[in-house]
Amino acid sequence: DGGITQSPKYLFRKEGQNVTLSCEQNLNHDAMYWYRQDPGQGLRLIYYSQIVNDFQKGDIAEGYSVSREKKESFPLTVTSAQKNPTAFYLCASSWSGETDTQYFGPGTRLTVL
């Protein structure tokens, strides 16, 4: 059963803590992406990776970090430097070509207490 999984579905964080969001795909896609969605807004790109061991900053990378050690996995760490981390986080993947659609995971809702 191919697809993209994200965990956990809900995550609560105290101020000053780092948290890591998981994203795994078994679609054999080369490219993976992290987006942030705030209420009533579209998605904004945080980081993306075209191949293993390489990734690029998106439009709002400050306060976030990623790694891409395996093709299937692209974890996102929300650091304490991120001033307003409460949001819905979406991971996506695609073939590494300009014309291919992105497939999205179910999302993780992060709330800072």
Place this chain on the structure above:
Amino acid sequence: KQEVTQIPAALSVPEGENLVLNCSFTDSAIYNLQWFRQDPGKGLTSLLLIQSSQREQTSGRLNASLDKSSGRSTLYIAASQPGDSATYLCAVRPLGDAGGTSYGKLTFGQGTILTVHP
């Protein structure tokens, strides 16, 4: 900087109506445009992808058109049903530059919240 705007922000219609959702973008240098559907608290599902060289794409009751020169796309939903209720987002992918740094960088609109009532 590419900006994508969707109008209206919300739309409520009775079942059976045909409806049009609008998407406009400021930079016509795009590879493609996609329409997505998002149910509350869920991820996105791709509905239609239109390449920059195409004028429209159809899937079932959905038809999307693209006018790249004017920076506009429309999503037409025929014979709407309550199950069509969701948020609809459009996104554009820019042309890649020589270093390929634009690849994968979708720019999204803020979405149109559609409610179809019985």
